[in-house]
Structures are given as C-alpha cells and as structure tokens.
Amino acid sequence: MYTDLLFYIDGQWTAGCSGNTATVINPSTGETIGQLPLASNADLDTALAAAGRGFETWSNTSAYDRSAILRRAAALVRERHARMAECMTLDQGKPLAESTLEAKSAADHIEWYAEEGRRAYGRIVPSRNAAVRQLVVREPVGPVAAFTPWNFPINQAVRKIAGALAAGCSIIIKAPEEAPGAVIELVRCFHDAGLPEGVLNLVFGVPAHVSDYLIKSPIIRKVSFTGSTAIGRQLGALAAAHLKLTTMELGGHAPFIVCEDANVEAAAALACVLKFRNAGQVCAAPSRFYVHDAVFEPFARRFAELAAQLKVGDGFDPASQMGPLANARRLMMVQELVADARELGATLLTGGQRMGDKGNFFQPTVLTDLPEQARLLNEEPFGPVAPLLRFSDLDSVIAQANSLEYGLAAFAFTRSLKTATELGNRLQAGMVSINHFGLALPETPFGGIKSSGHGSEGGTEGLDAYLTTKFISQVGI
Structure with missing residues (x-):
C-alpha cells in the first residue's frame, strides 16, 4: 500500500545522487516500510536552479491559468484521497478516518487558493497631479523554501504549496522524513494536473543541512516553516541574516x-x-x-x-x-x-x-x-x-x-x-x-503570536504571505 519514496525536482521523480537514505518506520508496528533518499548539495542545487526557472515561467502565467491548474490538482486530490490516507496511516500512525479527513480537506485548501489567487488586487491611489497616475500592484515574492512537520503531513504541506502557487511563486518543499508518503502522493496530483517543470519541487534530507543550504541561497526569497519554537527561532534568525521574508507557525500550549x-x-x-x-x-x-x-x-x-x-x-x-x-x-x-x-x-x-x-x-x-x-x-x-x-x-x-x-x-x-x-x-x-x-x-487565517510565530496561513492572509507590494508612479510624456 505504500508509495515509491522519491524526490520531485524539475518535473521529474528521482532518487537523487547522494545514495544516502533514511529508514521509514510504521509507528504502530515498529516495522520498516521504506528507505527514503536524502538530498545532497548537488540535489539541492538542481532543485534551486529549477525553482529559479520555474518562477520565471509561473510568475508570468496569468492568474486565470494558474487557477485552472490548481483546480485540476484539487480534483485529482479528491479522486486519490484514499491512497494518500493509506500512506499517512502507514508512516504517521493516525487512524485511517483522521487520515481520510485530512486528505479530503486538502482539496478544499487548493480550491480556495485557486480562486483567491485570481483576486490579488492592487489599487489606484488618487494623485495630487492630474498628469500622474499612481498604481499599487501585488507581485509574487519569488522562489519559496518551505519546511513542514510530520504531525499533519498533507495539511501542513498543502497550505504552503497552494498559497505559494496561487500567488505566482515557485516552491521547494522539504517534507517530513518520518512521514513522507502522503506528501509524495499530493505532489503527484500537482504534476498530473499539468504544473510546469520547476514550479514545485519536493526534497527530503537531514533537516538542519537542508534548511541551512536552502535559506542561504540567493535564489530563495521567502521562507515558510511549521514546527517547534526552538527550531523556528534558529531558522528565523538565519532568514533574517539574509533578509528573507518569513512565515513561522510554531509551537502551542x-x-x-x-x-x-x-x-x-x-x-x-x-x-x-x-x-x-x-x-x-x-x-x-x-x-x-x-x-x-x-x-x-x-x-x-x-x-x-x-x-x-x-x-x-x-x-x-x-x-x-x-x-x-x-x-x-x-x-x-x-x-x-x-x-x-x-x-x-x-x-x-x-x-x-x-x-x-x-x-x-x-x-x-x-x-x-x-x-x-x-x-x-x-x-x-x-x-x-x-x-x-x-x-x-x-x-x-x-x-x-x-x-x-x-x-x-x-x-x-x-x-x-x-x-x-x-x-x-x-x-x-x-x-x-x-x-x-x-x-x-481554508478561508480563515491560521497562525499565532508571541513565541508561537508570526504570519498566517489560510484566508486572504495566506495569499498575502507570498506577495510583495510595488508602487508605480507614471506620467505621460
């Protein structure tokens, strides 16, 4: 019932070039269910280059056309939710009923962003000079590095993927090594929906190494992380040192x-x-x-x-x-x-x-x-x-x-x-x-304050997280 454990880089499924693997365990039985490839620097470089090219393609694709691909991906998730749920119960352990609900809800998140991405409106600011036209436009921030945890493998990944793609960003997502199966099946839906090469990339690896390597890359312009407060502080400091925008959904009590x-x-x-x-x-x-x-x-x-x-x-x-x-x-x-x-x-x-x-x-x-x-x-x-x-x-x-x-x-x-x-x-x-x-x-913001992080996923705030503001002032010649 499990899936092939592979990276997805530049539109291709691959085991990478390092040869290093991690064992995936069924937490209900303690039995080994798979060997997961771990990314080398060369694999990460390939993903970064792909995300750079993918951003050029995807950011110049109309919001209307991006929405159509996202809607096709949502339809595929609905068709294949049972497969994703089985993978999740195998490697994460939650009851199949909970896995099924999580897999089904992923389609709702994708559809929400498919529609919201068509409404990333700017505005016209009235000018003091009748000859001047003042525009405020919203643009995708750039390639994104996203890091997701094992407790909700699909739920946490789909919010980042769908939000970034709806805004026009490309994304490299490092999914959880302990529960990779369902995320692989989720990414397969985006691939089969016709997403251009390089727009979505999936890797696994030694978490500290992958996050350090991706965040320091000049290609990455935005970091989204869900996980513990302790790790969030480390990644937030690293991103700040390189002036990268961040969304941090951290611990709670x-x-x-x-x-x-x-x-x-x-x-x-x-x-x-x-x-x-x-x-x-x-x-x-x-x-x-x-x-x-x-x-x-x-x-x-x-x-x-x-x-x-x-x-x-x-x-x-x-x-x-x-x-x-x-x-x-x-x-x-x-x-x-x-x-x-x-x-x-x-x-x-x-x-x-x-x-x-x-x-x-x-x-x-x-x-x-x-x-x-x-x-x-x-x-x-x-x-x-x-x-x-x-x-x-x-x-x-x-x-x-x-x-x-x-x-x-x-x-x-x-x-x-x-x-x-x-x-x-x-x-x-x-x-x-x-x-x-x-x-x-999907339509409501999800995020915390204080040491539980900053920024939101879901709702209009979840789309805003992947957009930047540009002001254009022009006058006729």
Missing part, C-alpha cells in the same frame, strides 16, 4: 477554559476530541484545562470517563479512535512529563502508561492537582496528556492562560455573551474558538 455557566457535557466531549486527536500531536490542541470550581468535579469525571473509553490501536483497525505517537522520541517525552507531574504530587484520573511493547502507543491520560512548576504546564506536551486545573474568577484564569510564551490557540466554554466577548478580547492567542472548534478552515 493552548488553554481550554470551562466557565461556571458552561455546558459541561458539551465541553467535556469537545475537549476529549480535540485533546486526543492525532494522539495529542497537534500544535493548536488544548493542553491546559482551566475549569471553574463550580463545575470542576463533574467536568473532570466526565472528561476522564470519555478518555478512558477511547479505543487505542493500529490506525487501520476501524475501531481505533487514537493511534500511536509518531516516533519513539515523543513516547519517551510523554512518559517523562507524566512521571514529573506524578513525582510532584499530581493525581492520575486515567491512563499514564505505555501500551504494550510494540509500537508507540500511550494511554489517553488525565491528571489533576498539578503544581505550577510541573513540566507539563510549561512545556508543549505534544501528546495524549491532559492536565486539569481549577480557577475561581475570570481575571485570574485569563492571567494564567496568558502566562506562557505561547500564543497559538485558545478555547473557552461559556453561555454568557459578555464573558465570551471578554475572553475573545483578552486571551493572547492568534486564534480563539469559543463553544466549538472553528479553526483551520
């Missing part, structure tokens, strides 16, 4: 606030879905649960019940509701965070243990009574572990929610319009969702 007037059943049900989706490996997932004293006990009881009922297993088992962690590193980190919390006196309501000795499975875990110094409350957990904390008044919980360096997402439940408005205004996050989950749609 999202608060989930349950007010005293909240619908406890609805809040607990959504909290369970959002926390344990993709085994908690979601940058915008709720990871600090602040519950009012008046409803803490019923919420904690119901949330723990729902977590304990989740069926954890291989993603290809239709009964599985949560798969494994994507790699052994995450399994070890989650174990460390739980052990630290318990050593500091936290109470375990459910879970807390690795499951079996095969694959990277960990029980959905709920903890209470955590002290402020617990690592789980201060480090992005990126796993299926939920800490529950009490609060008594709105000002204090907002202060707690805003206390960390992260500012990607925030969630809240309340029946009060006044409280909802205040939470929306005062929570320090790039995205706030109240009484439901309303993030990550």
Whole structure:
C-alpha cells in the first residue's frame, strides 16, 4: 500500500545522487516500510536552479491559468484521497478516518487558493497631479523554501504549496522524513494536473543541512516553516541574516477554559476530541484545562470517563479512535512529563502508561492537582496528556492562560455573551474558538503570536504571505 519514496525536482521523480537514505518506520508496528533518499548539495542545487526557472515561467502565467491548474490538482486530490490516507496511516500512525479527513480537506485548501489567487488586487491611489497616475500592484515574492512537520503531513504541506502557487511563486518543499508518503502522493496530483517543470519541487534530507543550504541561497526569497519554537527561532534568525521574508507557525500550549455557566457535557466531549486527536500531536490542541470550581468535579469525571473509553490501536483497525505517537522520541517525552507531574504530587484520573511493547502507543491520560512548576504546564506536551486545573474568577484564569510564551490557540466554554466577548478580547492567542472548534478552515487565517510565530496561513492572509507590494508612479510624456 505504500508509495515509491522519491524526490520531485524539475518535473521529474528521482532518487537523487547522494545514495544516502533514511529508514521509514510504521509507528504502530515498529516495522520498516521504506528507505527514503536524502538530498545532497548537488540535489539541492538542481532543485534551486529549477525553482529559479520555474518562477520565471509561473510568475508570468496569468492568474486565470494558474487557477485552472490548481483546480485540476484539487480534483485529482479528491479522486486519490484514499491512497494518500493509506500512506499517512502507514508512516504517521493516525487512524485511517483522521487520515481520510485530512486528505479530503486538502482539496478544499487548493480550491480556495485557486480562486483567491485570481483576486490579488492592487489599487489606484488618487494623485495630487492630474498628469500622474499612481498604481499599487501585488507581485509574487519569488522562489519559496518551505519546511513542514510530520504531525499533519498533507495539511501542513498543502497550505504552503497552494498559497505559494496561487500567488505566482515557485516552491521547494522539504517534507517530513518520518512521514513522507502522503506528501509524495499530493505532489503527484500537482504534476498530473499539468504544473510546469520547476514550479514545485519536493526534497527530503537531514533537516538542519537542508534548511541551512536552502535559506542561504540567493535564489530563495521567502521562507515558510511549521514546527517547534526552538527550531523556528534558529531558522528565523538565519532568514533574517539574509533578509528573507518569513512565515513561522510554531509551537502551542493552548488553554481550554470551562466557565461556571458552561455546558459541561458539551465541553467535556469537545475537549476529549480535540485533546486526543492525532494522539495529542497537534500544535493548536488544548493542553491546559482551566475549569471553574463550580463545575470542576463533574467536568473532570466526565472528561476522564470519555478518555478512558477511547479505543487505542493500529490506525487501520476501524475501531481505533487514537493511534500511536509518531516516533519513539515523543513516547519517551510523554512518559517523562507524566512521571514529573506524578513525582510532584499530581493525581492520575486515567491512563499514564505505555501500551504494550510494540509500537508507540500511550494511554489517553488525565491528571489533576498539578503544581505550577510541573513540566507539563510549561512545556508543549505534544501528546495524549491532559492536565486539569481549577480557577475561581475570570481575571485570574485569563492571567494564567496568558502566562506562557505561547500564543497559538485558545478555547473557552461559556453561555454568557459578555464573558465570551471578554475572553475573545483578552486571551493572547492568534486564534480563539469559543463553544466549538472553528479553526483551520481554508478561508480563515491560521497562525499565532508571541513565541508561537508570526504570519498566517489560510484566508486572504495566506495569499498575502507570498506577495510583495510595488508602487508605480507614471506620467505621460
């Protein structure tokens, strides 16, 4: 069911010239499922040259014609989503139902950008002199280097690819080495849709080497990265040293606030879905649960019940509701965070243990009574572990929610319009969702503030990220 693991450079599928490979592992079984080629400098030089030529071609292609190719790519994604989903479950581990939803939604993102790219409007600025005509035009920034993570292989890649292509940019994307299969199948859809050679290039390699080499190249004019805050700081500093524009979608540690007037059943049900989706490996997932004293006990009881009922297993088992962690590193980190919390006196309501000795499975875990110094409350957990904390008044919980360096997402439940408005205004996050989950749609911006990054993907902001502004002042001779 897996795919051929290859680069896509200058319109060709290739294993490159280095001969070096990395092993791709099925996180549910620990078995090897493929050998992935790793790019050499020569491979990267070929991709850079191709992206330079591709930009000249694509930036001079009309927005109308670019849109037509993107729409064809979206149609192919819809036809082939099952294939992409299978590859994703094989190498990333998430349940097939989640993989299928992610693969299907990629087509929506492509279609959104296909239409939005036709609306990259400029404007006419009224002149002080009737003989002068003043124009503001929007132009593609240039070749893009994009770096995407393993937790949502298609979702993270398609936003960058579609946004860049809709704006008229070429792009080199370094996709995740641990979960490459679905991205290869996604790129194949763009190839088969008739995208010109060099406009889209896909490579894999040693992450630090590839990012350093691409960002320093004078061909690259824009850098888009999704990943940890620590790596984002490094790549952002490197890009700044070379005056490259950046979009950084970094880590998160999202608060989930349950007010005293909240619908406890609805809040607990959504909290369970959002926390344990993709085994908690979601940058915008709720990871600090602040519950009012008046409803803490019923919420904690119901949330723990729902977590304990989740069926954890291989993603290809239709009964599985949560798969494994994507790699052994995450399994070890989650174990460390739980052990630290318990050593500091936290109470375990459910879970807390690795499951079996095969694959990277960990029980959905709920903890209470955590002290402020617990690592789980201060480090992005990126796993299926939920800490529950009490609060008594709105000002204090907002202060707690805003206390960390992260500012990607925030969630809240309340029946009060006044409280909802205040939470929306005062929570320090790039995205706030109240009484439901309303993030990550193609037409809405997705991005954070503070150490969670800058810039947005999705919405008109996602197209703006790949455009520059030119002012033209002309007078007739």
